[in-house]
Amino acid sequence: MARIIGGIGTTHVPSISNAIAKGLQRDPYWAPFFGGFDGAHSWLAQEKPDVVVVFYNDHGLNFFLDKIPTFAVGAASEYRHADEGWGLPISQPYPGDPQLSWHLIDSLVADEFDVTMCQEMLVDHAFTIPLALLWPEPNARPVRTVPIAINTVQHPLPSPARCLKLGRSVGRAIESFEQDLKVLILGTGGLSHQLDGARAGFINKDFDLMCMEKLASDPDALARYSSLQIVEAAGSQGVELLNWIAMRGALTGEVAKVHGNYHIPISNTASALLVLSNQAEALETTYRKAS
């Protein structure tokens, strides 16, 4: 059976991609950010996931405002990056896992998450940058991928409670998949930032640090906010936190923080990394004891 080894939340600020292309990882501006990934690299080298399920939001590459799905699941054998309009390097295609994708779709719809199903899906920087950060050697990237896009752009947005439930449904679906796979869950974007309006440049360190703590210990505490309350506390684009909340929802076992990093600013954003391990066996033991 498939097993969820853990989840990682990471920022996906576009300029990271240019910094990687220019080799600026040790530059004084970037070092506190890139240095934070060492702890994630060593954990990944030990855990060796086979598949990554990525909760992210599209920024107008695959989806336009003519049709915006609230939740969309990729079901392709390959996902391509493309020109996003402002000069980011274009990444190599990413292998998909259609069998797992359709299993997720079947399970989610049966569980009343009526998702959009995408047999073709361009993935943007919110998908490509986290993978580049976690596996800096593109040819050594060991994983197949399943992208799940959450609408964080066109209001009304799904609520944090709904995203947490989506994540939990994805988690249960993965654990009922018959192949022996090690699955990692990613949630990308955030943390606090705002690009638009008179409040542009807004960052909320206290709120971010609280969120990082609750993501590890008590995600239901974040599900009590509305999406607009998250916008107010974390900024218009800080609401990408929804992707992290969905990631956390998928970790249905015993969750422990492995590693974290938080650094202000990267571009206009409070950058963050959170690595969480998920011990599914511990949960089974608990069930056995209870029954």
Add this chain to the structure above:
Amino acid sequence: MMEHRQIPGTPLFDGEAAQKGYALNKMCFSFNSADNRAEFLRDEQAYCAKFGLTPQQCQAVAHRNVGEMIEAGGNVYYLAKLAGIFGLNVQDIGAQQTGMSVQDFKAKLQAAGR
């Protein structure tokens, strides 16, 4: 029930904004193609007309003013593609919208970390 909430200094890209800004955002979406970016640069007014931008939207584009574009229904993720053509990054447009110099805007971001 739909929640209504006014957040000072924070434009919400809701149904009203999405309807108002549709033509402008659709033009910005077209800038995912290098050919379209080149066509815009060759004749900006003709390109705006092709997408049916309103006079307010055309003026905001002519002014290179992201605040005015948002006022006209633009969404910042789409506008970023247009701002990129003008050579403006998110610090530049942050400074523009807050009335600060780019240097002061960057200093404000740095200060948020302390």
